[in-house]
Amino acid sequence: MTNQIIAALPDDCRAVLAPRLMTRPIRAGEVLYVAGSPARSLIFPHDGMISLQTRLRDGRMIEQIQVCRDSMAGGEALLGVDRAQAHAVVVLSGEASWLPVADLIEARPHFPSLDRAILSHVSRTLAYTAQAVVCASVHTASQRIARWLLRADDMTLTDSFQIMQRSLAELLGLRLATVSEACSRLMRAGAIRYSRGTVTIIDRPLLVAHACECYEASLGVTC
Known part of the structure; x- marks a missing residue:
């Protein structure tokens, strides 16, 4: 790469x-x-x-x-x-x-x-x-987390990567409980799997559907 x-x-x-x-x-x-x-x-x-x-x-x-x-x-x-x-x-x-x-x-x-x-x-x-x-101003924690995971997936070209929920909470300025709840929601929906700090994207189109509009908007302006 x-x-x-x-x-x-x-x-x-x-x-x-x-x-x-x-x-x-x-x-x-x-x-x-x-x-x-x-x-x-x-x-x-x-x-x-x-x-x-x-x-x-x-x-x-x-x-x-x-x-x-x-x-x-x-x-x-x-x-x-x-x-x-x-x-x-x-x-x-x-x-x-x-x-x-x-x-x-x-x-x-x-x-x-x-x-x-x-x-x-x-x-x-x-x-x-x-x-x-x-x-950060208008979208939900779940939408922002989905966007972050999609960006990581795009840039690493792998469906699995290591990121602790605590780290994700700190990066996004969210409470750990909020991140845990959002990740659980994405897991129940079947978009991701999370185990011992490893996130695996199971259904990418579904994860895109859970992300905010900023993800698709940012595809044309990624830095």
Whole structure:
């Protein structure tokens, strides 16, 4: 599996950047960087999921946006922001590549396609974030959970993945009891199976039917 931003670059551009990429596994629970740390690298997931999170005063970590193989983390550095704006935490294990920001900035004058890719990514990220705000404001916990699971399924290309209900509750800013009830409802409907932290999507069309309209709306603007 390959990050879609990297895959979409012209061959000559990829040939220049490839030797500068550092690729390694990422593990669930791993903190890749924290808010306020120097923004020195871009992170391109090939598999798995990274969650960009905000820490509230009470210590809770709430998800802003998911970063998967269709996007990158650390993109604010390309807009002149020298400090990370969120905590980047791995929620689904996989693999990712790191590229020093300085290397990409150095390559930009030689490859106009890089600027187009960056602007496209920023545009999609803004659209996805706006959709997420609407979703959190008006849709039910069950709908939001179904949407989150579908996004994970889309980006990992597997019907089963590890995510604890407590983690899902923290990411979405919900009570654990609310998440447990919503997952039980989805299981009774036959959309998913949940056992010992492993979610298995049994009936994807049914899960789509339980998700809010934001899921289908976001398919065209995934970041």
